[in-house]
Amino acid sequence: MPTRLHMKFRVIFFVLFGLITGCTRYVYHSDAFIISDGEYDTEFPNKNSSQALEEIFESVKMINAIAYYMGYNFTELSGVTSITNESMTKANHVFYFNETASGTATIVYNDGSRLALLTCNHIVTFPDTIITYYENSNRIRTVSFLRNQTNYVTGIPDGSDLKVIIKDENYDLALLGREKESSSYLPVFSYPLGEAKKLQWGSFVYLLGYPKGNKMVTHGIVSSPNRNKETHTFLVDALFNKGFSGGLILAIKDGVPNFELVGLAISVSADYNLVLTPENNYSRNDIEMNFPYTSDIFVKEQSTISYGITNSTSVENIQRFLSTNALLLEELGYHMPYFFKTVVLPR
Secondary structure, three states, X not given: OOOHHHHHHHHHHHHHHHHHHHOOOOOOOOHHHOOOOOOEOOOOOOOOOHHXXXXXXXXXXXXXXXXXXXXXXXXXXXXXXXXXXXXXXXXXXXXXXXXXXXXXXXXXXXXXXXXXXXXXXXXXXXXXXXXXXXOOOOOEEEEEEEEEEEEEEOOOOOOOEOEEEEEEOOOOXXXXXXXXXXXXXXXXXXXXXXXXHHOOOOOEEEEEEOHHHXXXXXXXXXXXXXXXXXXXXXXXXXXXXXXXXXOEEEEEEOOOOOEEEEEEEEEEXXXXXXXXXOOOXXXXXXXXXXXXXXXXXXXXXXXXXXXXEEEEEEHHHHHHHHHHOHHHXXXXXXXXXXXXXXXXXOO
């Protein structure tokens, strides 16, 4: 018969055995554990996606738009209240300035003779006329007119020769293009167009773009899918900075590399406040910082970004945007079947 000592050893053995086996971590390397349900994945990819993302980035470019203005200044005594040929002669000063915007654009068309990139409307759209008034008065202080605009896309030969072909303020989408594309290889984003309406709470997405001019990829989780039942917009908790507007949003269906385009990042939630600031290009040395500021003070709108709340436009909106303008695009030489398709060009 087992003694009490033997019984104690047996109990200790089984306890240790249970602890050891209970803490064992099993690592599976088989794709068999991917659930092929035809739904967008809600989990982090089970295998390396670096190569696929790097290839996709070849079609994603940084865009810088510059608007050039010519302005006229009027004294309050001139009494100018409307812009006419006669009132323009009362200007006492002519000045020049420019406005800039940056973002992300994706090559969606390249047939060897024409090139087109998709981006956000607010990146490449500037007001034609800017008017300022004297305080508590209808008398015009300055009026400025848009004289020229340059849309420069990095990574494209002669990248400043791109014009806005079509745009839509409601969808916040714009298509840039040009003729006579060079013979250099510029790949089109040719992964499948997905369905944003099928995104769910917790769907995993990648975002590719150029925040503050940096080529970056990040990821996020979808919230509020189908915020609008007609446009199928959604929120993503990914971090967003200036320059990310127009960035691709890619979902994964049944594992990498099954990427699908589900939308573009267009904006981030922010709070806006009015603050008092010195004049433009104001600078002071260390000694001057000890004296009171006595020059003009201006009111400036300052934004505080609410990181982690990124707004999107859906791939359905992109499709509507292109199909609505199909006739115009065909007239301009952009054939609908070639969008989001890699065209094999003769050597």
